[in-house]
Amino acid sequence: MATVSAPRGMRDFLPAEKARREHALAVIRRVYRRFGFDEIETPVLENYDRLHSGLGGDNEKISFSVLKRGIGADELRAAAENDDLASLTDLGLRFDLTVPLARYYATHRAELPSVFRSVQIAPVWRAERPQKGRYRQFVQSDIDIIGEAGILAEIELIGATTEVLRELGVTGTRVRINDRRLITGMLEAFGFTPEEFSGVLITIDKLDKIAATGVIAELRERGVTAPAIDALAAFLETEQAAGEFSAEAIAARLPEGVDPEVIAELAQIGASVEGELVFDPFLVRGMGYYTGAIFEIEHTDFGYALGGGGRYDGMIGRFLGQDVPAVGFSIGFERIVDLIEANAEDAEESLVLIYDRNVEPAALVALKNEVAAAGTRVRLDKRAKNFRALLERAAEAGYTAYATVTAETTRASDLDVKPLGTAESAG
Amino acid sequence: MATVSAPRGMRDFLPAEKARREHALAVIRRVYRRFGFDEIETPVLENYDRLHSGLGGDNEKISFSVLKRGIGADELRAAAENDDLASLTDLGLRFDLTVPLARYYATHRAELPSVFRSVQIAPVWRAERPQKGRYRQFVQSDIDIIGEAGILAEIELIGATTEVLRELGVTGTRVRINDRRLITGMLEAFGFTPEEFSGVLITIDKLDKIAATGVIAELRERGVTAPAIDALAAFLETEQAAGEFSAEAIAARLPEGVDPEVIAELAQIGASVEGELVFDPFLVRGMGYYTGAIFEIEHTDFGYALGGGGRYDGMIGRFLGQDVPAVGFSIGFERIVDLIEANAEDAEESLVLIYDRNVEPAALVALKNEVAAAGTRVRLDKRAKNFRALLERAAEAGYTAYATVTAETTRASDLDVKPLGTAESAG
Numbered sequence: 001m002a003t004v005s006a007p008r009g010m011r012d013f014l015p016a017e018k019a020r021r022e023h024a025l026a027v028i029r030r031v032y033r034r035f036g037f038d039e040i041e042t043p044v045l046e047n048y049d050r051l052h053s054g055l056g057g058d059n060e061k062i063s064f065s066v067l068k069r070g071i072g073a074d075e076l077r078a079a080a081e082n083d084d085l086a087s088l089t090d091l092g093l094r095f096d097l098t099v100p101l102a103r104y105y106a107t108h109r110a111e112l113p114s115v116f117r118s119v120q121i122a123p124v125w126r127a128e129r130p131q132k133g134r135y136r137q138f139v140q141s142d143i144d145i146i147g148e149a150g151i152l153a154e155i156e157l158i159g160a161t162t163e164v165l166r167e168l169g170v171t172g173t174r175v176r177i178n179d180r181r182l183i184t185g186m187l188e189a190f191g192f193t194p195e196e197f198s199g200v201l202i203t204i205d206k207l208d209k210i211a212a213t214g215v216i217a218e219l220r221e222r223g224v225t226a227p228a229i230d231a232l233a234a235f236l237e238t239e240q241a242a243g244e245f246s247a248e249a250i251a252a253r254l255p256e257g258v259d260p261e262v263i264a265e266l267a268q269i270g271a272s273v274e275g276e277l278v279f280d281p282f283l284v285r286g287m288g289y290y291t292g293a294i295f296e297i298e299h300t301d302f303g304y305a306l307g308g309g310g311r312y313d314g315m316i317g318r319f320l321g322q323d324v325p326a327v328g329f330s331i332g333f334e335r336i337v338d339l340i341e342a343n344a345e346d347a348e349e350s351l352v353l354i355y356d357r358n359v360e361p362a363a364l365v366a367l368k369n370e371v372a373a374a375g376t377r378v379r380l381d382k383r384a385k386n387f388r389a390l391l392e393r394a395a396e397a398g399y400t401a402y403a404t405v406t407a408e409t410t411r412a413s414d415l416d417v418k419p420l421g422t423a424e425s426a427g
Numbered sequence: 428m429a430t431v432s433a434p435r436g437m438r439d440f441l442p443a444e445k446a447r448r449e450h451a452l453a454v455i456r457r458v459y460r461r462f463g464f465d466e467i468e469t470p471v472l473e474n475y476d477r478l479h480s481g482l483g484g485d486n487e488k489i490s491f492s493v494l495k496r497g498i499g500a501d502e503l504r505a506a507a508e509n510d511d512l513a514s515l516t517d518l519g520l521r522f523d524l525t526v527p528l529a530r531y532y533a534t535h536r537a538e539l540p541s542v543f544r545s546v547q548i549a550p551v552w553r554a555e556r557p558q559k560g561r562y563r564q565f566v567q568s569d570i571d572i573i574g575e576a577g578i579l580a581e582i583e584l585i586g587a588t589t590e591v592l593r594e595l596g597v598t599g600t601r602v603r604i605n606d607r608r609l610i611t612g613m614l615e616a617f618g619f620t621p622e623e624f625s626g627v628l629i630t631i632d633k634l635d636k637i638a639a640t641g642v643i644a645e646l647r648e649r650g651v652t653a654p655a656i657d658a659l660a661a662f663l664e665t666e667q668a669a670g671e672f673s674a675e676a677i678a679a680r681l682p683e684g685v686d687p688e689v690i691a692e693l694a695q696i697g698a699s700v701e702g703e704l705v706f707d708p709f710l711v712r713g714m715g716y717y718t719g720a721i722f723e724i725e726h727t728d729f730g731y732a733l734g735g736g737g738r739y740d741g742m743i744g745r746f747l748g749q750d751v752p753a754v755g756f757s758i759g760f761e762r763i764v765d766l767i768e769a770n771a772e773d774a775e776e777s778l779v780l781i782y783d784r785n786v787e788p789a790a791l792v793a794l795k796n797e798v799a800a801a802g803t804r805v806r807l808d809k810r811a812k813n814f815r816a817l818l819e820r821a822a823e824a825g826y827t828a829y830a831t832v833t834a835e836t837t838r839a840s841d842l843d844v845k846p847l848g849t850a851e852s853a854g
Binding site: 004005006007010011012013014015018019021022026029033034035036038039040041042043044045046047062064065066067069071073076077079080081083085088089091093103104106107108111112113114115117123125127137150151152155156159163268271272274319320361362364365366368369372375376377378379380381382384393397 | 431432433434437438439440441442445446448449453456460461462463465466467468469470471472473474489491492493494496498500503504506507508510512515516518520530531533534535538539540541542544550552554564577578579582583586590695698699701746747788789791792793795796799802803804805806807808809811820824
């Protein structure tokens with residue numbers, strides 16, 4: 001069967017799973033639209049040069065590239081002689097939705113509002129080594145506010161995404177928040193040198209996994225400024241549990257000398273957001289392009305984030321050649337869709353019509369259309385020898401009732417509708 | 428600006444257009460689901476060999492191919508030496524939804540109902556020369572019934588698609604229908620030889636464009652059996668307008684000797700379908716894989732079809748190595764989305780909140796959340812010097828009302844909501 005499966009690391013969706021995904025997508029679209037975000041769409045392919053302009057970080061290396069059309073023997077030979085594989089490709093599959101957004105904004109800025117709230121819900125592709133829970137095609141759900149330099153943007157993003165989770169029925173989450181400028185201030189206060197920052201952050205980012213002792217050990221191994229490591233170690237020992245969300249409480253959890261204006265800004269975000277928000281001075285988030293507030297949705301039951309984002313002024317305007325303020329929040333769609341109720345959509349009325357061979361197709365379809373016109377989801381199934389198995393399959397497909405159709409029952413009002421899922425009623 | 432546009436022949440969608448597309452997609456999904464079809468999804472990439480197995484006809488030649496990952500200098504040189512470009516690619520973007528469906532069915536048949544009604548609504552890619560109304564990425568909307576050999580399948584497909592068009596508000600359409608076996612019978616009756624059939628059909632398919640005289644002239648040029656051309660010419664002169672849909676009426680519009688059982692089957696389809704159905708003995712449809720009934724949605728105002736399909740037993744089972752009956756109906760999504768009402772979705776309540784600089788972000792977002800919680804679509808806009816222009820842009824984005832927010836109006840009940848679209852009310 002290997003020869004007839006989907007490509008490596010990519011998935012087919014069976015009806016039940018597809019219905020669940022579409023339900024989640026519809027909720028996400030509905031909520032973000034209500035919160036004033038405008039959905040946009042870009043082609044899945046972007047020009048190769050755009051995808052390899054440096055904005056994509058390591059993802060550029062694992063992108064899928066598309067062969068130029070009409071490559072002749074000469075062009076192929078020239079590529080081989082120059083060992084220039086890139087000369088054979090002009091397009092690639094997007095690996096995120098941020099590079100396309102920057103490109104889209106550069107193309108269409110004149111047609112968009114001065115503060116533009118975008119939604120993108122779409123697949124991206126990465127040629128990663130396939131492993132459990134990691135796919136080569138997966139859906140990202142991003143919202144971004146472009147053109148708003150103030151914290152209004154952060155507050156709106158967090159509020160809208162919190163509501164999305166609520167309406168999807170995902171409970172047990174809270175938002176961890178920090179600010180890139182606080183991290184920098186903290187590292188400075190401990191005595192790390194600016195050249196050491198990015199290496200130190202990679203280690204600190206592992207705090208959840210390897211704990212304080214692991215972080216300190218790894219830093220000593222790295223050989224960064226020793227007194228700074230000592231200061232961090234002492235700080236980690238006294239690090240207090242998260243408390244109320246105020247400027248005082250935030251300052252109390254940071255070394256002295258960190259910019260009070262940034263602290264005040266963060267406190268104001270915290271005071272404005274509904275739902276649980278936690279200040280985490282060690283929240284780093286990987287992407288190097290963040291410039292201000294950063295946040296992550298954590299779920300009390302899982303070791304991974306359900307989403308995250310932050311302010312990344314300076315990136316969206318790259319293709320325009322000017323700075324444009326921007327904040328983004330991305331939901332981990334593939335993780336979230338696994339958490340929501342399997343049959344969330346099946347509050348709908350549904351009915352399976354089981355018919356005998358001797359019923360006329362015309363009568364059968366007229367009956368089906370009559371039921372569907374009343375708003376009921378309806379499927380025709382030919383009576384099978386194993387009637388019970390037939391009913392079980394229909395129940396698995398999310399149908400909640402059935403009725404048998406004979407040559408005599410040709411109107412909806414003639415039907416004897418029985419609930420599905422009670423195997424005893426089969427016969 | 429050329430350097431920051433979408434790739435050649437591919438489109439970005441601005442918010443208004445994207446909203447219209449999502450509205451159409453939601454209606455299509457809702458109706459097909461109600462009519463018992465199950466949506467599925469496959470990856471946009473399929474293995475290169477599957478895409479080039481002959482099932483895709485000419486589309487195989489205009490497909491986009493993806494470079495293998497990790498191609499080294501040696502592999503590139505070997506490809507050049509053997510002039511074997513295909514050795515550098517292992518995947519391609521799908522060019523239709525039928526080849527992926529055949530692959531999907533081969534992979535998952537054991538998990539699907541014995542009669543499987545599938546919906547696929549998804550983009551496909553073709554490297555065609557870009558021209559007006561023809562894109563390199565476009566959405567197809569296909570339904571297929573697999574495993575049902577009887578005309579029940581044709582009736583269900585036509586009925587569900589007719590209802591989709593009705594709920595989208597597309598009027599002025601009717602379905603033209605024919606049967607591949609009637610065409611073959613007709614060509615035989617005229618005296619064409621089986622070897623001439625496919626060439627003759629290519630010419631007959633142009634009847635709408637070049638009329639009867641053009642068809643006859645082209646056939647004479649082709650040099651096919653002359654008495655057969657004479658018979659066709661005579662038949663075309665007496666060809667009657669479409670009348671009632673009965674076996675007698677169909678037989679009267681065909682030369683003698685055409686299989687009466689096929690005629691009876693077609694008449695039964697006609698009798699079972701609601702909505703206008705027209706028998707067209709010269710409807711050919713291009714794809715060579717059709718084996719039975721074929722149909723096309725025509726719109727009285729346009730020279731092109733809005734969709735079409737037919738029975739293609741024998742193709743879906745190809746990757747399984749066995750015959751499986753199948754009928755499909757594809758909607759021309761890109762054409763239909765241009766026909767529907769621009770603001771079909773805007774029956775929703777909506778409100779733009781225009782705020783002054785001195786309103787606190789926290790108060791502003793709390794107000795926005797209060798309005799959104801009541802189900803209203805709401806957007807924040809900073810007060811601009813050109814107030815009128817601001818209101819016009821909001822109206823273009825589909826908002827129907829606005830209110831100004833000051834430091835004093837921090838509850839929804841304090842707002843003075845005014846309708847949008849009346850420029851006089853600006854001030």
